[in-house]
Amino acid sequence: MTTFHIENVNVTSFETMPTPESLHAQLPLTDAAGNAVMQGREALRNILDRKDPRLFVVVGPCSIHDPVAGLDYARRLKKLQEEVKDTMLLVMRVYFEKPRTTTGWKGYINDPDMDDSFHIERGMANARKFLLDVCELGLPTATEALDPISPQYLGDLIAWTAIGARTTESQTHREMSSGLSTPVGFKNGTDGDIGIAINAILSASHPHSFLGISGQGKVSIVRTSGNRYGHVVLRGGDGRPNYDTVSVAMAEQALQKAKLPASIVVDCSHANSFKNPDLQPLVMADVVNQIRSGNKSLVGVMIESNIVGGKQSIPEDLSKLVYGCSVTDGCVGWDTTEKMLRDADAVLRDVLPGRLAR
Incomplete structure (x- = not known):
């Protein structure tokens, strides 16, 4: 009988990953971490349901590469949360996976040693340990869902999920979002097209059936009930911002036409700041000013x-890495972050009581 070399022609090896169940057993969810996740998710749902007038702020490093510096940042953010808790819900940005147009460092899970050794099994365990540490401080966390398998390992420690501009149009990510336990922000496309995000919200709100893995690591048919907490994230596109009042009004009209709640988050980074971190405070100030002027659709912002x-x-x-400095997109420093949030807090204190008025 002739043997044909047909399958896996370009695959060099298969290495077994620990199952999600075994990683959960190794690094179990603690009461303190579980409470932070559940309270964070509830607060986010209440903001989206207009039961809570506060602004939620997804803020933190573009990507995590040093867990020591990351936890240092988390402690600072927790302290600041107590100061601004009446006007804002701070959710720490904890991104482990970085989409790449061509090549480059793919993130802490994929390459935790940052040397192309790709110890993914260790990266996944390290990522879970870091999330546990942050949640045990009492901070809710946010991440981008890039790999559809990762939520089985980490999803119990996440309060808010983003679907990036490159993946919002992906059927796989829309199906995955329909089963996520968190509110999900869908970014407009890299060309600025908001219709892609609206279609994603509609798709994710419906039940789906797709291939995935179970907690035991078995290939499974995943059946979902749909996620009603999808919303739009405006991140600019095609080199142009889209956080201004006209762009926000057009987004509101598009959501209304699709019979979706007018819930809009503005990403202060990416094309909205022309990838210049020094412009993020101006974007944030503009969003806060729109709220002061009566806008009720703006529910959140993202800050790198x-x-x-x-x-x-x-x-x-x-x-030789500089401690606490991004290795991916440029970020604002801690002093600037504090000023951005304190300035917003000062403005929002007088505005928020009227946000829930019909």
Whole structure:
């Protein structure tokens, strides 16, 4: 009998991952972490349902690469949350997976040692440990769902999920979102098309059946009930911002036409700041001013922030990395972050009582 070399022609090996169930057993959800997740999700749902007038702020490093610096940042953010809790819900941005147009570092899960060794099994465990540490501080967390398998490992520690501009149009990510336990923000396309995000919200709100894995690591048919907490994230596109009053009004009209709630989040980074982190405070101030002027559809903002502002390239000698500085997109530094949030708090205190009025 002739043997044909047909399957896996370009695959060099298969390595077994620990199952989600076994990783959960190794790093179990604690009472403190579980309470932070549940309270964060409830607060986010209440904001989206207009039961809570506050603004939610997804703020933190563009990506996590150093868990020590990341936890340092989380402690600072927790302290600031107590200061602004009456006007804002702070959700720490904890991104482990980075989509790439061509090549580049793919994130802490994929390559935790930042040397192309790709110890994904260790990266996944490290990511879960980091999320546990942050949640145990009492901070809710947010992440981007890129790999459709990762939520089985980490989803119990996430309060808010983003679907990125490159994946909002993906059927796989729309189906996955329909089963996520968190509210989900869908970004407009890289060309600025908001219709892609609206279609994603509609799709994710319906039940789906698709292939995935179970907690035991078995390939399974995943059947979902649909997620009614999808919303739009405006991140600009095609080199142009879309957080201005005209763009927001057009987004409101598009959502109304689709018979969807007018819930809009503005990403202060990416094309909205022309990828210049120094412009993020201006975007934030504009959003807050729109709320002060009576806008009720703006429910949240995203800020790329770190201990040290700017960004750095990954050196061959990792000991030369600048502590608390991004290795992906540029971020605002901690001092700027504090000022952005304190300035917003000062304005919103007088405005929020009227936001729930019909």
